[in-house]
Amino acid sequence: MNMNTVWAVMLLVCSQWAYSGDIPTQHNTDGQAVELEQQARRHLVFMDIFASYSGHGAELQWQQLPQEFTRQYPVLWVQPELNITREQVAEYQQLFPDMRPMVVDAQLQWMQHFNVWSSPYHVLLREGEVEFAGDYAALRQHLKLAPKVDPITADAMPTADTIEGFDYHYVQAGDTAPSAVVTTMTGEKIDLASWYQQNQGGRIVFLDSLCPMPHFPGCEQELQQLSQTLKHSSQGWLGVMNGFYVSQDIAEAFLQRFDLSLPVVFDQNNQLFGRFGVLSTPYVVEVDADGKLAQRQSLAASL
Structure with a gap:
């Protein structure tokens, strides 16, 4: 089963999910507890690490966002715990050392809480409340940014600049x-x-x-x-x-x-x-x- 099929299956389930109850506490890949309700602002990016290997990872979208926004809303990368091992995540972060902090979404708790059924997917939080949730085009519209070609759908060749530290x-x-x-x-x-x-x-x-x-x-x-x-x-x-x-x-x-x-x-x-x-x-x-x-x-x- 490829990732497109997996996401399609998840879509059938997600219709029953909604923002409700407390946001589950999880730990990032460095072992630190992440309590989203205690943070003033946060930008969650639900991603697929394997897309980065082909040069079409979610980080390309984030890199196009204004620095003022990325300072106000610190990014938190979220990799669903779906057909993936912790060893693969550790290898990924060796190749892509800037992809921190990252949470492996254990048992898809955050996907369920935020009603996520695709990736990349962006969620903006303010004081633990959802300010925005949607894809890249919708995020740019929410931030009142000019429309821009999604770098993931563009036929971009991976370059050394996309893999700093490797x-x-x-x-x-x-x-x-x-x-x-x-x-x-x-x-x-x-x-x-x-x-x-x-x-x-x-x-x-x-x-x-x-x-x-x-x-x-x-x-x-x-x-x-x-x-x-x-x-x-x-x-x-x-x-x-x-x-x-x-x-x-x-x-x-x-x-x-x-x-x-x-x-x-x-x-x-x-x-x-x-x-x-x-x-x-x-x-x-x-x-x-x-x-x-x-x-x-x-x-x-x-x-």
Whole structure:
């Protein structure tokens, strides 16, 4: 079930929700209690952290709001506890360190209280009372701001500016591919610059051992196709495994489960993900014999 389906199901339930009773107290990801009724003003942004990985996160909307407003209404990011783990949230905040404070909405208590059925969704509170609730366009209208194209619906390319604090570089077709000496999970050392030449190019596939998960729709089928491709391909392939929140044992079990026979680097701290500018999986970067990036696309599109 993908996130659009999940939100559609939630919509059927939300018709029975309303602002009533005390606002439940929750704890943010830093362990601090959050009592909204004790705060003068607050801007709640209900979000989906996985949208940020594709460059279409709720933070893009917030960044377009006037600084005077963001000072008067301090933001509080709210991630529904829906098909997500605390480990995934912790990884997200390592990649997006400015996304604090954040509350993981336990048992969807705040979604129910504020009648939220989509994301991004904005709620303005004053002395614990709802001053406004709605989407981005409605928020701009409420603040008497000029209409503006929603940056989430715009076909924006992720840039380094959207991931402050993370060594992230979006390498485009025609750019020189990053070079480094890496060690595979079997202990083999590979100099990427030499590997490009020896293989007359090559394909680097970025993987995440959490597949299958709701935010990786269709990943099982893609990996099954990749397994068959690897068995019949004469082209050089190198795997890069997301190293956050999992151990190498889990990564090895993942490779065995999907019968993926290729050298794989366990990307500790996701350094290669950052150097190639990859934010989603499974994803393929193709490099030509001259060490230039030839193409980058989802695994499904490359097979």
